[in-house]
Amino acid sequence: MSSNLARHFLLRDDVVFLNHGSFGACPRPVFETYQAWQLELERQPVAFLGRDLSERTKVPRVALSAFLGTTSENLVGLVNATEGLNIVAQSLDLKEGDEILTTDHEYSALEKTWAYVARRTGARIVTVKVPMPLVSEAAFTNTLVEAMNERTKVLFLSHITSPTALRFPIERPITEARKRGIWTVIDGAHTPGHIPLNLDAMGVDFYSGNCHKWLMTPKGSAFLYVRPELQGLINPLVISHGWTADSKLPDAKGAFGNSPFIDELEMQGTRDPAAWLSVPAAIKFREDHDWTRVAADCRELAQETARRLQALTGLEPLSSPEFSAPQMVAMPVPEFEPAEFSKELMARYAIEIPVFKWQDHHIVRVSVQGYNSKAQMDILIGALTDMLDLQGKKELARQHG
Structure with missing residues (x-):
């Protein structure tokens, strides 16, 4: 993915913005x-x-x-x-x-x-x-x-x-x-x-x-x-x-x-x-920046990120890749309290990403747009690893009184 695309956007550089799907982001x-x-x-x-x-x-x-x-x-x-x-x-x-x-x-x-x-x-x-x-x-x-x-x-x-x-x-x-x-x-x-x-x-x-x-x-x-x-x-x-x-x-x-x-x-x-x-x-x-190629890179990074999280959680994905939105993936994670989980991701890691419960699934939905990078996905996977480990420790503590 082109490393210089982020400079064309107005997003704050102190936030890992992985939520393009909610409201988008407009290039400068x-x-x-x-x-x-x-x-x-x-x-x-x-x-x-x-x-x-x-x-x-x-x-x-x-x-x-x-x-x-x-x-x-x-x-x-x-x-x-x-x-x-x-x-x-x-x-x-x-x-x-x-x-x-x-x-x-x-x-x-x-x-x-x-x-x-x-x-x-x-x-x-x-x-x-x-x-x-x-x-x-x-x-x-x-x-x-x-x-x-x-x-x-x-x-x-x-x-x-x-x-x-x-x-x-x-x-x-x-x-x-x-x-x-x-x-x-x-x-x-x-x-x-x-x-x-x-x-x-x-x-x-x-x-x-x-x-x-x-x-x-x-x-x-x-x-x-x-x-x-x-x-x-x-x-x-x-x-x-x-x-x-x-x-x-x-x-x-x-x-x-x-x-x-x-x-x-x-x-x-x-x-x-x-x-x-x-x-x-x-x-x-989009035409000036060959967005067909950018979108293909984003799709590859989104699916790679989903595979990494699946390897971490062992949870089945919601679909095969052909039925996933190309640049947006809803990734199942173990049970959590959505509001608290979202708050912690922002407070600890400055990650803006939607987390919610849908039916019986607990979901982290990642968007990948041209301003995102592999390094940001590494931050997300690291944060989720920490958060899910912390969730597991809290559950063990609860079970043992």
């Missing part, structure tokens, strides 16, 4: 672009927000759509993936008895979103248990397909899961759902910039992802993709200047010259669009 050149946009906004806010915004926001839509395998008419910029998925969930015409099919690995904020929708509409959430460890695409797909029936209206899946850092093989479930007339809604919060995407080829109905994580844009930039023939179903959470009452047809021009799908979601009144406008700079930063 991209952050400077973000600040330049903010400054331009403040210099002439009326022109920026009142006259020029629609044309400005088209530029990142064009750049990002090419990066994601679609066209600029099929996606719109938002603040985060949770917003995008809320827009979809609250737009779909669900009723009592309809079923929303999902898994037991979903992000808690979206579990709450669908619970809210179910309470409001009378729809029912059906949660399937993914066969663990995840080592078979067929087992994953069959589990979902077997749960589909005539009442299933929505298939909601993460592409890369947050708690377990798994890369779900979602392609065949999407195809099967489409055959049955089931809407497919995909949480891609961890996906853009992490794995290649071709949204049109995937055949997904609705897909929302964050740019501020693995694409490394500033915080507050995300997108919602909607297949053209379904864009008329989408309603904004907030009715504002972009709302077009007279037409919801995909090819109609809205109040700001785009389709109603784009105008109604983009033109939400006064806000700071600088993070979204910085998307092209983030894509260029």
Whole structure:
């Protein structure tokens, strides 16, 4: 891995930052672009927000759509993936008895979103248990397909899961759902910039992802993709200047010259669009630094770190490598109290890393990005060795009174 990449980031050098997956980290050149946009906004806010915004926001839509395998008419910029998925969930015409099919690995904020929708509409959430460890695409797909029936209206899946850092093989479930007339809604919060995407080829109905994580844009930039023939179903959470009452047809021009799908979601009144406008700079930063190679190095280091910890604990991994997120691995460790364990890792070793309990597993989730190094992974393994040894001694002391 290139040793000089860390100098391009703004992270504190007194913290071993192994948690890119939570909120990302923005490279300095991209952050400077973000600040330049903010400054331009403040210099002439009326022109920026009142006259020029629609044309400005088209530029990142064009750049990002090419990066994601679609066209600029099929996606719109938002603040985060949770917003995008809320827009979809609250737009779909669900009723009592309809079923929303999902898994037991979903992000808690979206579990709450669908619970809210179910309470409001009378729809029912059906949660399937993914066969663990995840080592078979067929087992994953069959589990979902077997749960589909005539009442299933929505298939909601993460592409890369947050708690377990798994890369779900979602392609065949999407195809099967489409055959049955089931809407497919995909949480891609961890996906853009992490794995290649071709949204049109995937055949997904609705897909929302964050740019501020693995694409490394500033915080507050995300997108919602909607297949053209379904864009008329989408309603904004907030009715504002972009709302077009007279037409919801995909090819109609809205109040700001785009389709109603784009105008109604983009033109939400006064806000700071600088993070979204910085998307092209983030894509260029990746190109300038050969991020395909960087990501491959990160993937190798992440898997190596997971193997080292497995050798230490003897615990089975949550998946085979092909179903692990390339640069993010959820590593099982012996039982611990998550809040205390996290506090000790920061206090003793200055390591920023998420630790938590998921079902019966206690997990340390490591992210590896271009600014990380083998030396940092050595610090992590050393710290976990010490911490787990200390945990063992405490347990022996408790057992012996």
